[in-house]
Amino acid sequence: MQGRGSVHGWDRGRWLAAGGLVALFLVVCAAAYLAPVLSLFGQRDAPSTRTAIPTPAATPPPLDSTHRVNILLLGSDNDQKFKADAVLSQTMIVASIDPAHHQVILLSIPRDLWVAIPGDRTAKIDLAYADGGAALARATVEARFKIPIHYYAWVGLNGLVAIVDRLGGVDVDVLHPVLDELYPNDLAGAGYGYTRVYIPAGPQHLDGVRALEYVRSRHGDLLSDFGRSARQQQVLLALERQGSKLNLITELPTLAHDLNGHVKTDLDLLHAAQIAFYVRGLDRGDIHQVFLPPPMVADARSADGQDILLPNWPLIQQRLHELFGNDLLP
């Protein structure tokens, strides 16, 4: 005869124990699945030892917000002419996600822009990351452009190569033939030197190394950094399209493993997932590419002989107001 609380010969204690084991198994599986992902999102830029860096101007809006979220995308080379953790940012793009208007703005900031870096010198804006990491790069963008930066994401050379290769490459319509006699030969610790690059124009499939060459080369481009900024945004959008085909269930842990050490961000996984989910719902027409060409900037030479771009702040601010409206900092 079976006692109370038993089902088919099992008492409640056994059921609880079995249920606990299943729950434990699921937690272990989830932890194993998510370990590399959590590790990736745990990698942040080292806190700067500088004391003069302003704190971020705005706290990130809540998850259910309809407010704009701005992410500073930073890309760096790792030329061995620089000391470790003191690399210039070759790419600065503000990705502004505006759920209320169902649009994304990609604003490329020219690396040669001559700005006053908060608590530091007046220099090219790419020096902000080298001098004070993501914190100073963020503070510089906030101070000069009045755009509140809620998050940042930094990707190194090998990180971009890993992302593209994990996505199986990226399909891009190369705008012009790319010819570069002085392309830095610094990938995979090859030492600092130069190599030659040739990428024909037209639609084609680029693997990671080729995609990096496409977004990084600038010596053969009449538009120099402006041409490169356009190519960077082009590949970014192509990656977004390619990523929308990715099966995140199976690929995310591997992607996170590949990116280990090549990506730093203060985005947490929950926000990253939410943003990924949101961007997947956008059409091509919802994404607006913005650059700062002349007359918003003008070629000049600094007192120490550098080729720089002088900002015309009234014109830039006018453009930013058109784009961001009242979401700019006072």
Next chain:
Amino acid sequence: MTRLACALISAIILITSSSCTAQGGVARDPGKVVQAHPAQAKPYPIFGRLYAVKGGTLYRFSGTTLRALTHQVTVKDPATSADGSELAFAQFGAQDSTIMMTGADLFALRAITPPAGPEGPLWAVEPAFAPDGSGLTYLTDRGKAGGPNDLGIWEYDLRSGQSRRLTIPVAYTGGDSDQTFRPGASPALLFTTYLYDGDPPQPVARLTWMSLRTYRQAYLSPSLERNFQPAVSPDGQFLAYVHAAPTGDELAVTRLPDAPGAPPYPTQAASVIQGGMVAHPVWSPDGRSLAFLRLVNGSFDLYVLPLSIDATGIHAQGAPIALTQGSFFDADSRLSWSP
């Protein structure tokens, strides 16, 4: 614990989003070319010889058979003489490339351009045979002499073995590309001129016509557009090319005037015959169809589009026919189709 809970919630979101949107694209195959078998029992037969490149290896379709022609070298841009007896392509080293030439049987392979000159290593790509078989043109950065190494069009004389420059590219634009001969009574060279135009400057690609008698040049397409990869029909009457539209790179055709000049440009009367992402159109030897690479499910595959010509112009005859599927051909390499 909070972080783990956050991660678990995120996993649910990711799983949900990926379940909703993952499309399960074609897996990148390691090296095989997969011939398409649509409704019919046999693959679509190719008249003549159609050349394409995958993973740096040159392939030839003939009838319904497919053969890899090169091994352990990286090649691009096959080109065939008008009668199909001669084959040329670009062979790549780490820092240079040379134009190789051979018979269609691939015996007696020889380099006709040097891998380096006094100015350093050289690129040489995109050979194209003259219709009369007297020589071929190719792109090279020869003569750069420390300046920009944009590609210019050079001509190689098969009798003398000498090369000479035909075009001087605009500096820091990438140069000229995609050159192809227009046969007939008014022999000409058509190519893509890469430029920057507009305010602010933006990349444009213009189709250019150049007389091979007077060397006069004229644009075939307007500025502030991107039209490229011209292909001239065997009778010299029609031009196929790729037009960059907001929705993708589409295939367009138009009639070629005898001597192009002032606007309106021939491309302004063109018909789009294939949308999507298309590259490197090439005419069949009889001029009754076009082959091209088309991006489908992340793979550039070979397609053929039969054409009909009547008094109103040139038209697609039905839907394009897939010759391959999931084969990931190199879309940075030209195609060639010979008798």
